[in-house]
Amino acid sequence: MADTLLEARGLTRRFGAALALDALDLAIRPGEFFALLGGSGSGKSTLLRLIAGLDAPDGGALFLDGRDITADPPWARPVHMMFQSYALFPHMSVAENVGYGLRRVGVARGEQARRIAEALALVKLDGLGARRPHHLSGGQRQRVALARSLVMRPRLLLLDEPLAALDAGLREQTGFELRALQRQTGAAFVMVTHDQEEALALADRIAVLEGGRLVQVGTPEEVYWRPATAFVARFLGAANIVEPATLPLKPQVAGAAAYALRPEYIRLTRIGGASDSDLRAIRPSDHRTLGHEETGPNRVMGVVREAAFRGDSTLFVVALEAGGALRVTVHADDPMPEMGERVALAWDPDDLAPLAA
Amino acid sequence: MKRGRVGSWGLALGLGFLWVPVLLLVGFAFSADRIPFQWGGVSLRWFAALAANERLIEAAWLSIRIAAGAATLAMLIGGAAGFALARWGGFGGRVLLGGLIGAPLVLPEVVTGLSLLLTFVALEALTGWPEGRGALTVLLAHGTLGAAYVAVVVQARLAGGERVLEEAAMDLGAGPFTAFCTVTLPLMVPALAAGWLLAFTLSLDDLVVASFVSGPEGTTLPMVLFSALRLGLTPEVNALGAVILLLAGALVGLAMLLLRARRVEGQGEGG
Numbered sequence: 001m002a003d004t005l006l007e008a009r010g011l012t013r014r015f016g017a018a019l020a021l022d023a024l025d026l027a028i029r030p031g032e033f034f035a036l037l038g039g040s041g042s043g044k045s046t047l048l049r050l051i052a053g054l055d056a057p058d059g060g061a062l063f064l065d066g067r068d069i070t071a072d073p074p075w076a077r078p079v080h081m082m083f084q085s086y087a088l089f090p091h092m093s094v095a096e097n098v099g100y101g102l103r104r105v106g107v108a109r110g111e112q113a114r115r116i117a118e119a120l121a122l123v124k125l126d127g128l129g130a131r132r133p134h135h136l137s138g139g140q141r142q143r144v145a146l147a148r149s150l151v152m153r154p155r156l157l158l159l160d161e162p163l164a165a166l167d168a169g170l171r172e173q174t175g176f177e178l179r180a181l182q183r184q185t186g187a188a189f190v191m192v193t194h195d196q197e198e199a200l201a202l203a204d205r206i207a208v209l210e211g212g213r214l215v216q217v218g219t220p221e222e223v224y225w226r227p228a229t230a231f232v233a234r235f236l237g238a239a240n241i242v243e244p245a246t247l248p249l250k251p252q253v254a255g256a257a258a259y260a261l262r263p264e265y266i267r268l269t270r271i272g273g274a275s276d277s278d279l280r281a282i283r284p285s286d287h288r289t290l291g292h293e294e295t296g297p298n299r300v301m302g303v304v305r306e307a308a309f310r311g312d313s314t315l316f317v318v319a320l321e322a323g324g325a326l327r328v329t330v331h332a333d334d335p336m337p338e339m340g341e342r343v344a345l346a347w348d349p350d351d352l353a354p355l356a357a
Numbered sequence: 358m359k360r361g362r363v364g365s366w367g368l369a370l371g372l373g374f375l376w377v378p379v380l381l382l383v384g385f386a387f388s389a390d391r392i393p394f395q396w397g398g399v400s401l402r403w404f405a406a407l408a409a410n411e412r413l414i415e416a417a418w419l420s421i422r423i424a425a426g427a428a429t430l431a432m433l434i435g436g437a438a439g440f441a442l443a444r445w446g447g448f449g450g451r452v453l454l455g456g457l458i459g460a461p462l463v464l465p466e467v468v469t470g471l472s473l474l475l476t477f478v479a480l481e482a483l484t485g486w487p488e489g490r491g492a493l494t495v496l497l498a499h500g501t502l503g504a505a506y507v508a509v510v511v512q513a514r515l516a517g518g519e520r521v522l523e524e525a526a527m528d529l530g531a532g533p534f535t536a537f538c539t540v541t542l543p544l545m546v547p548a549l550a551a552g553w554l555l556a557f558t559l560s561l562d563d564l565v566v567a568s569f570v571s572g573p574e575g576t577t578l579p580m581v582l583f584s585a586l587r588l589g590l591t592p593e594v595n596a597l598g599a600v601i602l603l604l605a606g607a608l609v610g611l612a613m614l615l616l617r618a619r620r621v622e623g624q625g626e627g628g
Binding site: 088 | 524528532
């Protein structure tokens with residue numbers, strides 16, 4: 001248990017007939033940046049509220065450092081949350097907001113002032129302590145909310161869509177600052193987000209939720225390159241989902257991890273544990289070559305049907321002669337095919353990720 | 358262009374309809390003539406006479422005390438009811454309570470007054486309290502009436518994001534009671550104060566309900582004025598009207614200022 005800070009066992013939450021969380025198991029390690037990624041209704045916010053103690057589960061238990069905290073009220077949990085709306089107290093100054101939690105636990109006045117100043121410095125808001133929240137910009141409010149939680153020195157900080165309310169330009173910078181703060185404080189950050197780019201960029205590990213269940217937990221690289229299901233593959237950027245109906249994949253040798261794709265061959269490697277199910281995901285950026293050479297391994301022929309300029313790359317939709325279509329991206333430095341041009345696509349077999357249904 | 362002119366004429370007409378009688382009263386308060394609606398030159402004599410009229414002053418003082426007590430009672434009951442209506446979305450009978458709490462706003466005052474009188478009489482017969490009718494029964498009656506207004510104001514003001522603020526407070530270590538006292542209550546203060554002022558003015562100028570539930574020791578200012586009407590008016594009444602108008606206007610203005618300050622703050626919150 002030494003490397004588990006928070007553990008959820010069989011956590012279940014119902015809202016009427018709807019199952020928001022379905023017997024969910026989860027383990028969060030000390031000091032990691034963990035992202036709960038999912039669409040609306042995936043149960044990610046419900047999970048966050050359960051961890052904070054703002055909502056009670058219908059079943060299952062939560063353990064913090066091995067201690068059962070399921071029945072603990074929110075004010076007795078050493079877990080703090082940054083709300084999506086920031087929930088700053090409008091009738092208090094910035095310093096009073098940040099000091100609110102310290103006053104509740106009875107920290108001495110001098111110590112309070114010191115820790116408030118420290119927390120404000122941490123989020124680069126020195127000297128703004130006397131302002132009222134409504135006199136601050138959105139980004140500054142976000143920092144106040146962050147300081148208000150961090151001043152409590154939590155071992156686990158919950159962040160509900162921390163970047164969602166910020167302008168696009170501020171998001172990237174704030175994201176880097178969040179990471180820096182997380183490393184600096186050594187606290188475990190658990191972030192809820194619906195934005196896969198945010199999760200991929202910030203988190204050490206990502207849990208993808210769908211319909212109240214964990215579909216996959218892994219590093220950003222793992223969930224991106226080796227999505228466990230078609231849902232994960234689609235949610236984490238537009239992957240090609242290859243179905244046997246679209247591509248006539250057939251085992252060349254019975255039992256071996258090799259498939260024939262007329263007239264060429266695409267070899268598929270088995271990924272640890274995953275069975276050779278029907279679906280495969282191929283990232284648009286994963287094709288190794290885009291040329292005219294018709295013979296060679298892992299090669300299919302197709303005709304370019306659509307092109308979309310994306311700045312540093314261009315997305316092409318290639319209609320395959322074998323049926324179906326694949327989406328591929330070509331880097332701006334590489335030669336671009338013309339519309340209607342007949343091209344050959346080839347992959348590294350390792351880039352075809354097998355998917356569970 | 359034409360439409361704008363029609364609009365401004367309409368506005369002038371409407372304002373005149375509402376305010377000309379009031380301004381007339383204020384004007385005649387400064388008239389020197391004995392007859393309340395006859396102009397006899399500018400004078401402050403009726404204000405002086407008013408200041409010397411102990412019966413009126415006493416009634417006014419009683420009215421103010423009753424209004425203050427009733428407003429406080431209304432603030433407590435109405436504040437609690439408004440909070441409950443705004444916060445606990447799903448409790449049993451919520452719709453019923455929501456409808457009933459506002460009933461005094463639309464119920465004819467005669468009905469309210471009569472039913473309150475019956476209640477007080479029955480209550481006295483059963484428990485011996487309240488003893489007879491007087492200032493106390495008027496205060497209780499006005500408190501009930503005012504509670505409806507306070508509840509509506511508080512409910513409207515609490516419709517915002519106070520719940521998440523309370524959650525934030527609890528997340529930071531505050532128990533529910535502390536969270537309420539340090540976060541929700543301070544945010545309710547402007548609505549409570551505005552409600553108090555509304556209930557205060559309501560009580561100050563109520564005649565009908567007070568006439569039903571009052572007794573020998575509870576003659577409020579509107580009751581004195583109304584009886585004076587039958588005995589023959591003096592311009593003292595005009596002077597009194599001017600003073601009350603000033604007082605009520607100041608209170609309503611204060612209530613509006615408080616509500617507006619709250620709204621501006623709410624907007625600054627930015628959702």
